[in-house]
Each structure stands twice: as C-alpha cells, then as structure tokens.
Amino acid sequence: MRIRLLREFITLAEMLNFTKAANKLYMTQPILSRHIKELEDKFGTELFDRSTHHVTLTSAGELLLQEAKKIVQQYDDSVFRINTFTGQNKNKLSIVYLGDAFSHLLADVLGAFKQVYPHVSVSHRDTDLLEAFNLLKSKEYDLGFVLRPAFIDNLSEEMLKEKSNFCTLPFANDPLCVAFNKSHPLAGCEHIRLQDISQYPIIVEDLKETPWAKMYSTDFLQMQNLPFSIYKVYPNIKTCAFELELNNNVVLLLPKHRRFILGANSRLMVLEDEQKYSYVMELIWHPQNGNPYLPRFIKKFTEIIKNGELPYLPDEF
Secondary structure, three states: OOHHHHHHHHHHHHHOOHHHHHHHOOOOHHHHHHHHHHHHHHHOOOOEEEOOOOEEEOHHHHHHHHHHHHHHHHHHHHHHHHHHHOOOOOOEEEEEEOHHHOHHHHHHHHHHHHHHOOOOEEEEEEOOHHHHHHHHHOOOOOEEEEEEEOOOHHHHHHHHHHHOOOEEEEEEEEEEEEEEEOOOHHHHOOOOOHHHHOOOOEEEEOOOOOHHHHHHOHHHHHHOOOOOOEEEEEOOHHHHHHHHHHOOOOEEEEEHHHHHHOOOOEEEEEOOOOOOOEEEEEEEEOOOOOOOHHHHHHHHHHHHHHOOOOOOOOEEO
C-alpha cells in the first residue's frame, strides 16, 4: 500500500469534506474519491458514510485513522533514522521545489552555494505542494521552495495550518498578471484593473489535467464576484499562450513567473493592487531537521537575496 494513500485518507478524515480535502491535497475531487475507494476495496469495508450534506467516518474509518497516523509517523521516523545510520544524510543537502517558479532561481543559488561548499552533494526534486510538505515532514528532503496564493483566503488558511509545522522564509511576491495579444484593446492601457478584463473572454487550461490552475482563473474570478466567459479550454498553458499569438480578443491570467511561455506577439501586465493578487514565494524547512548544511544554505541564500543577485525575481520583499 502506498503511504501517500494513507496521507490522503488522514487529510479527508480530519476535514470530512471532499472538496476542501482535494484542494488541500492539490488534486481533483474525482481522483481523491477514487483513491479512497481503492482503500475501501483493500480493506473490504466502507471508511466513510457519505450523504448529500455530510461526510462522517465509519467505525472502521475511525480505527484506520488511528492506525494510519501511527504507520505514517513510523514510516517518516524510520526513513530519517535509516538515512542517518547509513550516512545518507552526511555531507548532503536535498531540496524540493515547485516547477518552473523556482528552476532558474535554484540553478543560480546552488551554483553560489557549491562555490563555498564544493564537497556537499546537493540533490533536488521538482514536485507538487502536497508532496513537498510530505517529503519535508519525513525529513527525506531538507528544504523546499514553495508558492502560497495570498489572494485565496480559504486555501491560504489551510496552507498556513500546514505551514505551522515548518519554519518559513518569505522572500518575494509573484503577482498575478493578465496576458493578451499586442493588438488587444487592453494593449494601450498603462494600468489594468481586475474589472477591466471581465469584458473579454478568457482562455484556460484543462482543469482536469491541472486542477490548481483554477486558483488563478475561474475560481479566482468567481471569488472576486466578477462575471466572465470562457472562450475555450486548452490542454495546457503552452497551448493557451500560443492562442494569444493568434487571437486579439481573449485574455489569459497567469502568475508572473510563467511569463517565459509567452510569444513575441503577446504582452504581460501586472494587475493593479498587485500585493492583493499575489503568490508568496517562500523557503520552508522542518524545525527538527538536524542537517548541519541546512542553516548554511539558508544563510547563503539570504545573502544572495540581500545583495540583489537574483534580478529576475518577480517582486522582492
């Protein structure tokens, strides 16, 4: 049985809401439901009572919750102890990060760190938010670079609860932007408000493939009580960006760090009130992580930020 299934079960058992649990786990509700059904088939019994308005644990579910927490904790502790015993943690530093938001930044930071500590072996892994938290909890990885959407209150609250188990170092804002063709009616504007874009159809990624994209597209506009129409749904963000090259009437919402996907015929503008509509870029780590190179990396990273050696950061603190 995969440990991740137990982590998902624990999250749902604590929240008793499929939608909220799926959002916290950064997956779609159907995928979470399928994983829970997989567990129920494994144990041959229902773990949740599901009704139209409520989700509750069955007696078997309550028992599994107790045991799952023990299993996950034992697994996390065992991985850390074995790695320590075998020397896997010696002269090593491991980093998780969220995709294209941090890849360029991380390359420069690791280059500077390796100049000072050439004997340290650094491993890195591109992952999603939930897995990043889990890998840091289990101490399989030492630190992570993550994004937190400050403009979605309920999700931010859930992430902050998760973050309360970690030390954090916020270092930049990644503002939400609007992209459009250079011949678009908005192209001549010096400033763009969120209300301005509601007049034009939006293009979006397929939310079945990238469920978190709705945080800065459809769900975001709904939470701002803004009317919108969807021109078309595309399989991925790169296809959306290509449509902008050809269509001078649609708009695309995306974080500033993804500006590299835009073509020469497109323009990107930060929305007004950018502090309100931003992601927080953070370095996070577990307070009980005893890797001696962890504080040294954090110190070096802080020096790099203070010296302005990463000019392509969206907006430094």
